[in-house]
Amino acid sequence: MKLPSHITSTARRRAxxxxxxxxxxxxxGNPNSGKTTLFNALTGLRQKVGNYPGVTxxxxxxxxxxxxxxxxxxxxxxxxxxxxxRSPDEAVLRDVxxxxxxxxxxxxxxxxxxxxxxxxxxxxxxxxILDLGRPVIVALNMMDMAAAAGxxxxxxxxxxxxxxxxxxxxxxxxxxxxxxxxxxxxVELPLARHRWDVPAAVAPAVAxxxxxxxxNEGRAPLVARAEALxxxxxxxxxxxxxxxxxxxxxxxxxxxxxxxxxxxxxxWAATLIRxxxxxxxxxxxxxxxxxxxxxxxxxxxxxxxxxHSFWGWVVFGAIMTALLFSIFSLxxxxxxxxxxxxxxxxxxxxxxxxxxxxxxxxxEGIIGGVGPIIKFLPQILILFFFVGLLENxxxxxxxxxxxxxxxxxxxxxxxxxIPLLGSYACAIPGIMATRTIENAKDRLVTILVAPLxxxxxxxxxxxxxIATLLPGDAVSAGKKAGLMLLMYALGTFGxxxxxxxxxxxxxxxxxxxxxxxxxxxxxxxxxxxxxxxxGRAWLFLKNAGTIILAIxxxxxxxxxxxxxxxxxxxxxxxIAHSFAGQAGHLxxxxxxxxxxxxxxxxxxxxxxxxxxxxVSSMGVIFGVAGADENPTPLRDALRxxxxxxxxxxxxxxxxxxxxxxxxxxxxxxxxxAVVKRETNSWRWPLFQIFYMTGTAWLFCxxxxxxxxxxxx
Amino acid sequence: xxxxxxxxxxxxxxxxxxxxxxxxxxxxFCQRVREMGFGEAALVTKISGTTTSLCLVNGTRIALNxxxxxxIVVEPIPVLGxxxxxxxxx
Ligand SMILES: Nc1nc2c(ncn2[C@@H]2O[C@H](COP(=O)(O)OP(=O)(O)OP(=O)(O)O)[C@@H](O)[C@H]2O)c(=O)[nH]1
Ligand SMILES: [Mg+2]
Numbered sequence: 107m108k109l110p111s112h113i114t115s116t117a118r119r120r121a122x123x124x125x126x127x128x129x130x131x132x133x134x135g136n137p138n139s140g141k142t143t144l145f146n147a148l149t150g151l152r153q154k155v156g157n158y159p160g161v162t163x164x165x166x167x168x169x170x171x172x173x174x175x176x177x178x179x180x181x182x183x184x185x186x187x188x189x190x191x192r193s194p195d196e197a198v199l200r201d202v203x204x205x206x207x208x209x210x211x212x213x214x215x216x217x218x219x220x221x222x223x224x225x226x227x228x229x230x231x232x233x234x235i236l237d238l239g240r241p242v243i244v245a246l247n248m249m250d251m252a253a254a255a256g257x258x259x260x261x262x263x264x265x266x267x268x269x270x271x272x273x274x275x276x277x278x279x280x281x282x283x284x285x286x287x288x289x290x291x292x293v294e295l296p297l298a299r300h301r302w303d304v305p306a307a308v309a310p311a312v313a314x315x316x317x318x319x320x321x322n323e324g325r326a327p328l329v330a331r332a333e334a335l336x337x338x339x340x341x342x343x344x345x346x347x348x349x350x351x352x353x354x355x356x357x358x359x360x361x362x363x364x365x366x367x368x369x370x371x372x373x374w375a376a377t378l379i380r381x382x383x384x385x386x387x388x389x390x391x392x393x394x395x396x397x398x399x400x401x402x403x404x405x406x407x408x409x410x411x412x413x414h415s416f417w418g419w420v421v422f423g424a425i426m427t428a429l430l431f432s433i434f435s436l437x438x439x440x441x442x443x444x445x446x447x448x449x450x451x452x453x454x455x456x457x458x459x460x461x462x463x464x465x466x467x468x469x470e471g472i473i474g475g476v477g478p479i480i481k482f483l484p485q486i487l488i489l490f491f492f493v494g495l496l497e498n499x500x501x502x503x504x505x506x507x508x509x510x511x512x513x514x515x516x517x518x519x520x521x522x523x524i525p526l527l528g529s530y531a532c533a534i535p536g537i538m539a540t541r542t543i544e545n546a547k548d549r550l551v552t553i554l555v556a557p558l559x560x561x562x563x564x565x566x567x568x569x570x571x572i573a574t575l576l577p578g579d580a581v582s583a584g585k586k587a588g589l590m591l592l593m594y595a596l597g598t599f600g601x602x603x604x605x606x607x608x609x610x611x612x613x614x615x616x617x618x619x620x621x622x623x624x625x626x627x628x629x630x631x632x633x634x635x636x637x638x639x640x641g642r643a644w645l646f647l648k649n650a651g652t653i654i655l656a657i658x659x660x661x662x663x664x665x666x667x668x669x670x671x672x673x674x675x676x677x678x679x680x681i682a683h684s685f686a687g688q689a690g691h692l693x694x695x696x697x698x699x700x701x702x703x704x705x706x707x708x709x710x711x712x713x714x715x716x717x718x719x720x721v722s723s724m725g726v727i728f729g730v731a732g733a734d735e736n737p738t739p740l741r742d743a744l745r746x747x748x749x750x751x752x753x754x755x756x757x758x759x760x761x762x763x764x765x766x767x768x769x770x771x772x773x774x775x776x777x778x779a780v781v782k783r784e785t786n787s788w789r790w791p792l793f794q795i796f797y798m799t800g801t802a803w804l805f806c807x808x809x810x811x812x813x814x815x816x817x818x
Numbered sequence: 819x820x821x822x823x824x825x826x827x828x829x830x831x832x833x834x835x836x837x838x839x840x841x842x843x844x845x846x847f848c849q850r851v852r853e854m855g856f857g858e859a860a861l862v863t864k865i866s867g868t869t870t871s872l873c874l875v876n877g878t879r880i881a882l883n884x885x886x887x888x889x890i891v892v893e894p895i896p897v898l899g900x901x902x903x904x905x906x907x908x
Contacts, residue, residue, distance in 0.1 A: 188853040192846060224878055227855040255877060339849065375845065379852045402874075406865055409879060413866045507881045510870040519883045520870065619847045619886035621854065624872065624879040 135219035137185030239328030241295035269299025448477035475658025494635035517609030770802035836892030843889030
């Protein structure tokens with residue numbers, strides 16, 4: 107393609123200005139091609155990496171350094187198969203590249219990360235990117251996987267054919283980084299020798315749109331041409347919040363052309379795709395050599411079992427059971443150790459200080475509130491180890507495959523299961539991950555039910571209740587795990603049930619088509635898993651040290667003041683008299699039918715900030731009773747708690763009902779905030795609070811009243 | 819079964835290979851299938867699955883749900899070795 111002179115001169119001007127301005131590179135490529143791995147290696151950041159498509163769903167900017175020590179900005183982007191975005195995550199990539207995002211500078215240069223083991227399909231996106239006429243570097247990643255698949259990919263030949271630097275890499279082993287950095291440091295990059303003619307019949311439409319995009323949207327001519335090509339073949343343009351809309355004039359031209367083709371019955375989209383693939387096919391002939399005949403690979407053989415309609419389920423069930431069982435059996439020792447340490451610390455403070463409000467703040471407020479939470483760190487670590495293992499090996503995508511059938515029964519498809527599975531760890535990344543879902547209605551349904559999956563913040567609540575319910579070491583880990591499994595199952599079935607209901611009522615739509623790539627299996631990278639675990643552990647501790655600490659202190663103050671007029675009042679009388687006690691009493695009529703008293707009510711209120719705060723609140727409220735000389739574990743304090751008439755408060759039934767309450771109730775501020783951002787309105791988070799907490803109340807009411815009438 | 823019969827991908831037996839004849843379904847789905855290199859004339863091998871299919875296309879494993887597999891019409895190819903012969907016949 108011969109470039110018009112005004113374009114080459116802008117390119118030169120841009121290249122010249124690049125020497126004094128920080129250049130901005132964008133990482134683009136197919137999903138799971140290793141963009142984030144490369145981005146992390148370049149910038150030293152630790153963005154999440156995982157072996158399934160759709161790990162990155164939002165742009166992330168980092169800084170790296172050129173060969174000469176000059177800063178370079180790099181933007182990591184979600185993966186996409188094409189610039190014609192079908193889902194919100196792909197739309198992020200498109201909008202950043204076209205400068206449609208207000209919060210992101212338009213990148214001047216592009217690194218196309220390409221999976222060498224799957225060159226032809228990966229080059230499709232590259233082909234579209236080259237249309238943009240911006241300097242491109244191709245990072246030919248996963249050279250090891252290509253070799254393992256019996257492919258010899260000739261980087262030099264590809265470089266000659268495309269006319270842009272092609273750097274062979276193995277991002278995960280740090281190979282090729284030097285070459286890539288060298289290329290990125292070049293002041294001038296060659297523009298692609300990119301020969302591809304727009305089919306003649308579509309050319310007038312492209313020209314007209316291009317002119318409008320240049321005039322009305324202020325695009326550079328080549329970008330305008332690429333965008334015109336895209337707009338013509340984009341059927342329903344996925345828009346994300348924060349993107350600038352098209353101008354009215356462009357919109358009108360686009361509508362006219364579409365109408366004209368529709369009435370003529372021509373399929374321009376298919377023609378354009380075919381002509382791109384033809385040009386790519388010619389290119390690949392000289393670049394890829396197959397060294398041996400292709401048979402079923404190792405991944406195919408594993409998949410024959412793991413995706414089997416019977417054995418797949420057996421394996422899936424075994425993994426889930428192993429996860430829950432190890433949460434109970436492996437964590438016991440470290441948990442007891444942490445508990446004994448906090449108890450000892452409490453004793454130490456008690457011994458060293460004179461009785462008074464300050465000592466009470468330290469022992470009851472701070473240690474009493476934060477200690478019970480920290481105790482659950484081992485379990486959180488185990489959970490995230492398993493999650494990391496699933497994400498790293500590539501099993502995540504298989505789980506989605508297996509779950510496609512049950513998901514289709516409720517009107518969703520397997521793709522929705524990855525966000526749901528992610529929500530077992532935390533609903534926030536889970537809800538973000540719904541950006542990979544193409545159908546807007548399905549995405550909304552998935553967002554609405556995702557918080558029903560039992561997240562790691564519920565773990566401390568469940569564990570405390572199970573410990574209170576099934577005391578001591580006499581009960582086997584299996585029984586406890588069974589009860590826990592029940593809670594997880596309840597949440598999961600709840601999510602499915604509501605998805606079914608929503609798909610029948612609010613969001614009626616035909617079951618959409620699912621097409622999803624399953625990546626090759628990779629050996630788990632323990633360092634990566636460990637890093638993710640530590641990241642989560644740090645977040646957990648940071649939370650405990652900031653939010654939970656603050657809430658504990660505030661709650662302690664609210665339970666301590668105003669002081670009971672009688673100095674000899676028992677701790678319970680004191681709390682009842684305090685501000686928190688008054689609030690709890692206000693709530694009591696609503697929750698008494700569930701078997702909860704006003705003290706549990708205080709926990710329900712405070713844990714709206716985050717579910718695990720319930721545990722620390724119980725620590726502050728019930729911990730005081732036995733705090734003075736010989737502190738007891740929280741579960742024993744709970745078991746000793748009584749109603750005013752002397753009946754035990756935490757009966758097994760109440761513990762069960764409390765767990766059920768936490769399975770369903772929407773008790774997380776951060777989730778509300780994320781749902782608001784992702785749905786761009788307050789309607790859905792409010793609806794979610796209403797339906798989830800309503801269900802929780804109803805369910806608990808039925809279970810408690812039935813349990814009571816059965817004599818429990 | 820003659821090589822000319824055409825049926826949806828979901829009916830392709832496990833282990834068999836077929837060639838994509840045409841795509842049904844809505845425009846944006848067809849576009850994505852083509853963009854993923856799964857368009858007309860692509861060869862596809864079924865690895866497993868009954869309602870949800872797992873297929874091998876161009877060396878990548880692609881999962882399709884039932885409705886997606888219904889919209890891709892294939893013709894079976896008896897033995898992989900005869901691929902070139904069939905292509906000439908077309
Ligand atoms: N064998 C091998 N694996 C790699 C290489 N580069 C990355 N990986 C692995 O490929 C998987 C995907 O890597 P990511 O960096 O998350 O891919 P991504 O392109 O950011 O994916 P999305 O964000 O989902 O679009 C991870 O399991 C990596 O460990 C490589 O050169 N060789
Ligand atoms: Mg990524």
